[in-house]
Amino acid sequence: MPEFHNVRVVLTDIEGTTSSISFVHDVLFPYAAERLPAYIRKHASEPEVQAQLEAVNREAKLDNPTLDRQIDQLLEWIKHDVKATPLKALQGYIWEAGYRGGDYQAHVYDDVAPKLQAWKAQGLKLYVYSSGSVLAQKLFFEFSDAGNLLPLFEGHFDTTVGGKREASSYRAISSEIGVSPDQILFLSDVKEELEAARETGLQVCLLERPGNAPVADIDAERVSSFDEITLTK
Numbered sequence: 001m002p003e004f005h006n007v008r009v010v011l012t013d014i015e016g017t018t019s020s021i022s023f024v025h026d027v028l029f030p031y032a033a034e035r036l037p038a039y040i041r042k043h044a045s046e047p048e049v050q051a052q053l054e055a056v057n058r059e060a061k062l063d064n065p066t067l068d069r070q071i072d073q074l075l076e077w078i079k080h081d082v083k084a085t086p087l088k089a090l091q092g093y094i095w096e097a098g099y100r101g102g103d104y105q106a107h108v109y110d111d112v113a114p115k116l117q118a119w120k121a122q123g124l125k126l127y128v129y130s131s132g133s134v135l136a137q138k139l140f141f142e143f144s145d146a147g148n149l150l151p152l153f154e155g156h157f158d159t160t161v162g163g164k165r166e167a168s169s170y171r172a173i174s175s176e177i178g179v180s181p182d183q184i185l186f187l188s189d190v191k192e193e194l195e196a197a198r199e200t201g202l203q204v205c206l207l208e209r210p211g212n213a214p215v216a217d218i219d220a221e222r223v224s225s226f227d228e229i230t231l232t233k
């Protein structure tokens with residue numbers, strides 16, 4: 001059972017860490033893909049949506065963009081699970097109706113809520129860092145199948161701070177939170193994310209949940225449940 005010392009902040013990933021990859025891929029992504037064309041056509045002139053469509057043009061280098069071309073690009077990104085920031089923002093807007101209308105609740109593994117509550121009661125600060133937009137993260141934890149977990153978190157980071165495989169993102173997060181990197185424990189299912197975090201000096205732990213891609217060679221602690229993680233002074 002891995003022990004981590006002098007941790008003041010737990011920074012957690014979502015998909016493959018607190019929650020199953022299948023919920024995201026089999027429920028959320030199809031929901032967004034089905035509704036995205038009509039959503040974009042209806043809301044394209046609204047400033048937040050317009051800003052995201054301009055970001056799509058930049059990121060995909062679309063020279064003469066049309067709504068059809070932008071929609072095709074977004075659907076292509078969903079199909080290939082590209083963590084493009086404008087797609088993630090638009091998905092958040094679309095998922096909101098699904099959560100609020102009761103179409104689904106976000107999956108959270110059984111060990112997650114009790115452990116997060118215990119860590120918070122111990123005085124730890126809890127943050128999320130996910131490729132999902134901050135809005136999508138907040139909806140995810142507010143409408144989870146373990147109840148409203150949103151009040152547990154002090155804050156949220158998405159890819160507007162930088163990509164999850166870049167060491168500079170973890171430096172930015174550490175400085176924004178205001179604790180030194182070695183006092184942050186980052187939990188994720190992705191080797192490259194953990195390596196980037198460790199390069200910055202964070203403590204890291206790999207989650208091996210059912211359905212996650214196996215990680216063969218990583219020099220890091222690995223657990224299959226938050227219950228296996230011990231934090232000591």
Ligand SMILES: CSCCC(=O)C(=O)COP(=O)(O)O
Pocket residue numbers: 013014015016024028083088129130131132133136137140164
């Ligand atoms: C929290 S929104 C749904 C998840 C999502 O869109 C995503 O890309 C998750 O990526 P993660 O960084 O949490 O593995």
Ligand SMILES: [Mg+2]
Pocket residue numbers: 013014015016017188189190
């Ligand atoms: Mg993940």
